Every structure is written in structure tokens, then in C-alpha cells.
Amino acid sequence: MKTNTESSPAAVRPLGREAMAAIRECVRPVIEERLVTRRGVAPLRREVLVCHGGACISCRAVPVADLMEAAIDQAGLADQARVVRVGCMGLCDAGPLVLVSPDGVYYPRVNEDLAGRIVKEHLSSGAVIEEEELSWEGPDGEMLRSREVPFFARQMKIALRNCGVIDPGSLEEYIAADGYAALEKVLFEMAPDQVLTELKRAGLRGRGGAGFPVGLKWQFVHDTQGDVKYVVCNADEGDPGAFMDRSILEGDPYSVVEAMTIAGRVVGSNQGYVYVRAEYPLAIERLDASLNSARSSGLLGKDILGSGFDFDLEIRIGAGAFVCGEETALMNSIEGKRGMPRPRPPFPAQKGLWKRPTLLNNVESWANISPILLRGAKWYSSIGTERSKGTKVFALAGAIRNTGLVEVPMGISLREVVEDLGGGIRSGRPFKAAQSGGPSGGCVPAAAADVAVDYESLQELGAIMGSGGLIVMDETTCMVELARFFMEFIVDESCGKCPPCRIGNRVMLSILERITKGEGQEDDLGLLERLGEHIQLSSLCGLGQTGPNPVLSTLRHFREEYETHVRERRCPAGQCRALLTYTIIEDLCNGCHVCAKACPVDAIGGEIKNVHLIDQEVCTHCGACLTACPTGAIEGK
Amino acid sequence: MAEMRNEVTEEPAGSGLIDAQAPEEIDSEAYRIVDRYVSEQPGGQEQLIPLLHRVQEYLGYLPFPVQEYVAGKLGLSPVEVYAVVSFYHFFTTTPRGRYQLKVCMGTACFVNNAQTICDVLGDLSGIELGGVTEDRLFSLEQVRCIGACGLAPALMVNDEAHGHLTPITVRKIFRKLKSAARKEKNSAGGEADSENKH
16 A cells, blocks of 8 residues: 655654654644635645545545546646545545545545546646535535535544544654554553543443443453453454444554553553454555554554553454454454353453453544543543443445445434435435344334434344444345344354354244245244344353344334235345245346246246246246346346 | 465466366465464464464465464364364365455345345356356355445455446456456467357
């Protein structure tokens, strides 16, 4: 990955506190300019921030940035404008996303053509290309532009404060954005006890899903006697649909590195590990680069900033096992074993990694630490609800218009997140439900979407906050099939150690398969409920204990949909293939005969180049024709 | 590591296509990777997973003889190594295709009909999930959320993500890969593949 400051002098020799203060003084104004919206005044310099988050990169953000760099040089604008490659800006749907600052103009879906125009028109003459600017019709018909769009305007960024603002490869920019100021405070001004008190007062709860108070966890590890302790970052973001941890590691890796160093100082540890999924190569690459430059700058390793405190970090790459997101399984995996959970107690705070006291937090929790210590517990605890403080990052995906990452204060309603920030359902169909918390979570039906987003309120509805993946569904998603999908996931990922999870979930899956095939029996629903409750009570770890949640919550809120499958052998959403009737749309059929060849029971007939027909008497509802048709002429209802 | 990779792709003079007749010959460089890793990072079991990653990155899979060799080097029994290899989805003991088709099965992709994408690819390649075509050109698998939820339904071909797929665009991608492979084969002086199945 190209970064803007590859040869930055700051990265080659150890930095002192004075040097950091100097960097803040010089570079902070540059960073601050990126956060303002100032139009109509010609600035001395412009910066073009090109999102280099994972999603934008897969939409060709890198060649777009390269092209803009070349075009700026060619136009002789090198001293008036430059390209900055930043982390995820959040609005993944609009990738590659580009921000021109200090004008505060977002350009969505920038291709090579538009990139050239931005340089030629906006950068050369200062004229905003209005028809290409990100815009959104407001509630009263007014045109909202760039930062006024609710997706950006309604957010409150703490964990994501630097994502999309700074170059993740530049330590200098991180320092300029108040980076390492919290570490300095902890090393030279605050006693460990003061830090612990501050964290507990702030009320930050674990962002990995369970919501355990972070300050308390730190206190336990601090209080446990031991000459060797470990600090671990859980970046094994396995929940399908959640990608905030990845975005933080890709967009602001130093925030995690700094927070872990702080924790090392507070709890008395000199060694930390970051456990990252193998599926996130870019996050690993950027984290690795940040460790190296922190080390060579004296911010990691021996005698950090001359304080006498030693701390170092290592990356451990996961190998594709969802259960490794569970803390005890994760520790087994770091030790090089099968990622199977251990019974608790003893808790990791007493006997964790290699039986030593271990502090384990999730990426998003880590990213909240420095702002809390800099701005104070009082500020942090003023945000959110009584029992859920601060903000939460949500990954919006599914049938929603604005897929991407948003950070919102706790207590905001789910409906606001989906409809205002997320822009509602893309297809225009009615909003049916939102699934939060992945395979451990549950569904919130549209009717209950006014629920406040906090740990307790979501739990009351049978959903959980989880890691913050929010999958939004319209009426084309079948809730039974969704439950089956999650159960299949759980069965596949169950480590096999305890029978309730290994066998119980397997049985639940076969019942669900039966129902989606139209072979459900009247007492299946009650059986699912009983089984689910037993599995929740008797499984060893979080995976088994929460595995039945998706089934139980859909049963609770969408029972009639299950009943339609069982009693009428019908799938109202039109997703369960075995329950569909397939027909050929005459206007789309080009008579290529591919469907007839694909049909295993010869139920399709027709002359080549003429419209084909399906014999419903013979059809076995396998759906082979649907996937075979090259023109999308087959419809299942 | 980048240099090592270059070695292997350049060696067969750009042909790139693995000969289906001799699948089990293990590149001896894999053993040297193990030796080098163990001398750089001394340790026992805690080095196992990083080392397996290193080997699989090079070979594309973890053949049993290599697992045994790793076990010896780390002071573990072969079954301890196999226990780890078989536990984690990421590790595989079968070779993958030149084009690894990885259909994302995250929730966002799932609700956007990833199953259809998977079926279409199965149809086109004629292989089951987890399988490899006979010419080792394509392998097909479902993978856990790749975090490209904004692109759902998404497909990774090796390390390249393709998004917003429909059966029609998937067919196009598949045909493109196939013709790219054919061209490569022809330009490498091999026999022209006159078959035109799809």
C-alpha cells in the first residue's frame, strides 16, 4: 500500500515528547482542515482524500487515486493540491468515495473519468462539480449536500474519529490528531489507579458483544498478582455482516496500538497480542506497518518515551474459526492449539494466555480508550443512555440503501439508524426486520424498530447488540430460511467440545431444513423452542449459549411465517426453493433451451428460439432452471 | 515473501497451469520455508499456526508429508499438527485451483441471493463446493463474510473481489477467466484448446 509519508523523518528515529509536541503544532492544522466545510473561499491548498477502505479498494480506489496524483502533477498543481489515502469513510455504497477539503465536498462512485474532472475543474478553478456531488433529498424536499446528508450529519465519531480523516500509514498524522497524548498522560501524569477510576466512571462496556464493563475488566487484571501478564486485542471479527473492527484496523491502527500500550502500563503487562482474522489481509498489513513504525519511533519496545516502561506487540493471524472470537478459544488459538473454549472460571483475568493473567478487549473497545482518557469520564458518560454509555459503531448491510459504517450515540432508535442514516430500503419495498448481532443475535421486527439502541433494550427483544452488524431485510427475506442459514453457520462452527452445542444445534438445523423443504410437522415449532432453551442453558461457551438466538427470536416475532411453511407448505417471502412455483416470463425468454437442459426431470419444453414452458405436474421445485437461465426469465413465487 | 512467490510462478515458464498428472509432487522449497521459519522464530506449539500460514501461502495447501515435517521441527506429534489443520477452515489439505472462486456467504450476501451465485458457478464449472476442476483451473468454495457487505453478493477470485453480482455477471466473469487461461496456455506453446463448452 502506498502511503503519503513513506519517507517521513518522524518514522526513522525515536521520538521524544518535544518532537511529538512539535508535530502536533505543525500538522494539526492540516488535519483540522479536513474536518471543516468551507466553501466560496479559495484556500491556499486543497487535499483530496481518497477512501482506501476495503470496499472502496475493491471498487478500484487505488487506480483512481493514482490517476489523480498523476493528473495533479500534469496540471502543475502539485503545490496547491495533494492526494491523501485515508481509511474507511463509512459510506461503502458510494465507493470509491472522495472528499475534497477544505471545501467539504464528497464525490461518490468516482471513476477514472470523474477523477480527471475533479482535478481539471474542482482543483484547478475551485468550481465544485455540483451534479456529481453527494446529495440527498431532505424531508422538506430541500437538497442536502455532502456533510449535510443524514448519513454523515447524524453520526458522532469517537471510535472512528480518525477513520477516513488521516492516512493510516502515517504516524505523524496520528500524532497530530492527538495520538499518543493519552499514553503520555498515563506514563507521566496519571497513576494506574486513576486510569482505572476514570475508565469505570466513563461506563465504557465491551464492544465485542457481551457488554462487560471495560474498567472492571482492567481492574481485575490489575489486581491479580503475577510477574507476567498479557494484553490481547480480539480482532477475530467473525460475525457475518460486521466489519467495524476491520475498518478501525485498516483506517486507524495506531489507536489500537496506543490503547494496548496504555493498558500494558496500567495492568502491569509488557507483552500484547493482536489476534486478527486471516480474511483481513489489508488490516494485517497496515497493523504490521504501524507496529514497525511505532517501534522505530520509540513508542513501542524498550523504555517507551523515556519512561522506563517496556511494552511490545505481536500479531497473531487466525485461521478461520468463528469460535475463536470467544475469549478462551482465542487464547487457545494463540497458544497454537485447536480453538476450543475452556470452562470459566478461571477467567482470563486470573488464568488466561499460558495460564497468566490476561486482559482481552475487542478492537472497538480499544479504540475508545484514548479519547476517554483525554477528554475525561464526565464527557464520555454524558453520551448515551443510563446503562449504555458512549457511542456504538454499526455496520449497515443487506437490503439497505446506504451500506457502510456509522457511529451513533447509544440510545438512538433503530428506526433512525435504518431509515435516516441508512436511507431506508433500497428496493423501496417495506422494511421487514433488522438482524443484529450475527449468529448470536436476533431479529428486531419493523414494528419494534423504535427500540432504543442499547444493550438492555435490544436484549429484551431477544436480539443483542453484538458486535454491531446490522443486516436490514425487506419482505423478500424469509425468516425461516434466515434462521436456517444462521443455524447452519453455528453447526459448521461448533467446535464439538460440548454435546448441547454439537448435537442440539444439529438437530435444530435438521428441523429447520425440514420446514424450509415443506416437510415441517405441527409440533416442530414447540420442539425448536424447547431445544433452543436447553442449548442456551447447558452449552459451555458463548457460541452454544447464543446459537439458538436467531431461531428463537424469529419464532417469537415471525411465528406466523413459520406456521405458513408448516401448515400451508408455502414461503410468503418466496425464498424457500422447494416451496416455490416456477414460471417462465414470456417477455424475457429467448428460447435458448438452457433451462430445459438443466432440468433434471424434463419438466421444461419448447422449441429453440421460442418461449419455453414448465410442466407444473412434473416439476420437483429444485430451482435448477432458475440458476441456469442466462436471461433471468424464470421466476419463482 | 514476495520473492519466494515469484520463484514459483516464474519457474514453469509462464504456463501457470498445473499438470493434473503429477499433483502430489511437493515443491521442496516448502521444506526450506519450514527450516528457515524455525531458525528465525524458535519456539514450540505457539509457532505452529503462523508457520502453517507461511507454508500454505507458498504451496496453496498443506500436504501430509509437510505436516509431518512441521511436527518434527516443532517437537509435536503429527496428530497434534493435523488436529490444528483440520480444525481451522482456512487450512486445506487439498490443492486449490488456479482461480479460487470464493463465494462470500456472509449475511448481507446471503440475503442478496449468494446461494444463486454459488449454484451458477457450480453449474458453470461442473464441480461441487470444495471441489477442484480436473485441469486444476477452478476451485469453488463458500467463505465466511469477507467484509465487503457493501458489494453484496460478492465473490473473491483469488484476492480480487467482485461485487453486486447477478447470474449474468457471474457468467461473464467465469467466461473471462476461462478465456484468459486458454490464451495463456496457447501463448505458452501448449496445444490449442479447441473445445468451447460454454
